[in-house]
Amino acid sequence: MIGRLNHVALVVSSLAEAAALYERTLGATVSTQHDLPEHGVSVVFIKLPNTKIELLQPLGDNSPLASFLRKNMGGGIHHVCFEVTNILQARDQLMENGARILGDGNPKIGAHGRLVLFLHPKDFHGALIEIEEV
Numbered sequence: 001m002i003g004r005l006n007h008v009a010l011v012v013s014s015l016a017e018a019a020a021l022y023e024r025t026l027g028a029t030v031s032t033q034h035d036l037p038e039h040g041v042s043v044v045f046i047k048l049p050n051t052k053i054e055l056l057q058p059l060g061d062n063s064p065l066a067s068f069l070r071k072n073m074g075g076g077i078h079h080v081c082f083e084v085t086n087i088l089q090a091r092d093q094l095m096e097n098g099a100r101i102l103g104d105g106n107p108k109i110g111a112h113g114r115l116v117l118f119l120h121p122k123d124f125h126g127a128l129i130e131i132e133e134v
């Protein structure tokens with residue numbers, strides 16, 4: 001069901017420092033910073049030949065990332081995102097197999113303007129998984 005790895009999302013405490021690190025030390029191509037107030041995050045995209053890395057920093061007082069950064073002081077891996085061709089079909093198949101969907105179970109428009117869902121980390125050995133319709 002799942003296709004390509006669309007991105008790995010990393011939470012960082014300083015987006016500017018992390019972006020500079022990926023650009024200078026790792027020699028990667030990094031985007032400018034995008035603020036997404038509706039998601040409570042600021043993001044920098046790092047384009048790799050086979051996938052993307054998203055550096056995320058909390059934005060605003062009610063960011064969903066604030067508690068993550070409190071628990072993981074230096075930042076860390078937040079989620080991985082797999083592509084699917086039909087998100088409703090994928091959701092139904094996942095639920096039939098016992099996986100729980102976070103939220104109300106309906107796909108939302110994610111950071112890339114496409115439909116996404118998040119799966120419960122407890123059902124996936126502690127990893128938060130996002131699926132995105134492409």
Ligand code: CO
Nearest residue numbers: 009079081130
């Ligand atoms: Co994501």
